Amino acid sequence: MAPDDQTARHPAPDAPSSSEGDFVIRVRGLVTRFGPQVLHDGLDLDVRRGEVLGIVGGSGTGKSVLLKEILGLIHPAAGRVEMLGHDMERLSDSERISVQARTGVLFQDGALFSSMTVAENVMVPLKEHTDLPPQLTSEIARVKIGMAGLPPNAGRKYPSELSGGMRKRAGLARALALDPDILFLDEPTAGLDPIGAAAFDQLIRNLQRSLGLTVCMVTHDLDSLTSICDRIAVLIDKKIRVGTLAELLDDPHPWIHEYFHGPRGRAARRAES
């Protein structure tokens, strides 16, 4: 589907404010405050086109908030967030929606509408962002449900009739509805058994390769980090350190060392090798 078809409802923003180049996301000097609580203080991050980037950090360090700021859903106290070459703070509301439509998001619990079938859920972004005829939206939903690894009859089911793993796949099908450039995943394997989690990881990797997606994934799952992430961003001391797994294994910061060299980190690396 051509991007122009998808964004018929929302005017595309003018040409990117800077060259997208190899980076689809650039965060500079990000400061995030909630009252007296400072979550990010001068945080920088670059996300390369076509990579799978894992984002880790202690509980409450602001990983989910960072995703929402990149998406333009929360406004930082200071700093600059550029996505797909656009400064998110400088866009009008409709332009921001148009850039957001080039992303897909899978929230932790799938965030499906319980009163809608899976197919109807997948059609929501298509109805919101395009003027495609109903027959075409339902055909696209059918294709996306298949791409997410669900059987054809899953489209007629309600979220309450699905297992946790199937609900995540349904959320993924919805995240893929608009053929996104960037896929954001918030703890995609949380709550899945190890076999289900490994299958979901492989699905993400296969989709990323076949569709040329960039994937930004918040995760606590060391198996996902070792098996599918090209680089890992660690949110620590209110900033981000980013590197390959090999680079982070050599990082002397105590939290990073404990995270990757602790028993779980060692087990995940053994399983991968």
Ligand SMILES: Nc1ncnc2c1ncn2[C@@H]1O[C@H](COP(=O)(O)OP(=O)(O)OP(=O)(O)O)[C@@H](O)[C@H]1O
């Ligand atoms: N809209 C908001 N208003 C006020 N505080 C918020 C808001 N959103 C998040 N917070 C606070 O910011 C902190 C970081 O939240 P966030 O959900 O980003 O953490 P996280 O790193 O994703 O944690 P976890 O790994 O436990 O999911 C938390 O203390 C949370 O209560």
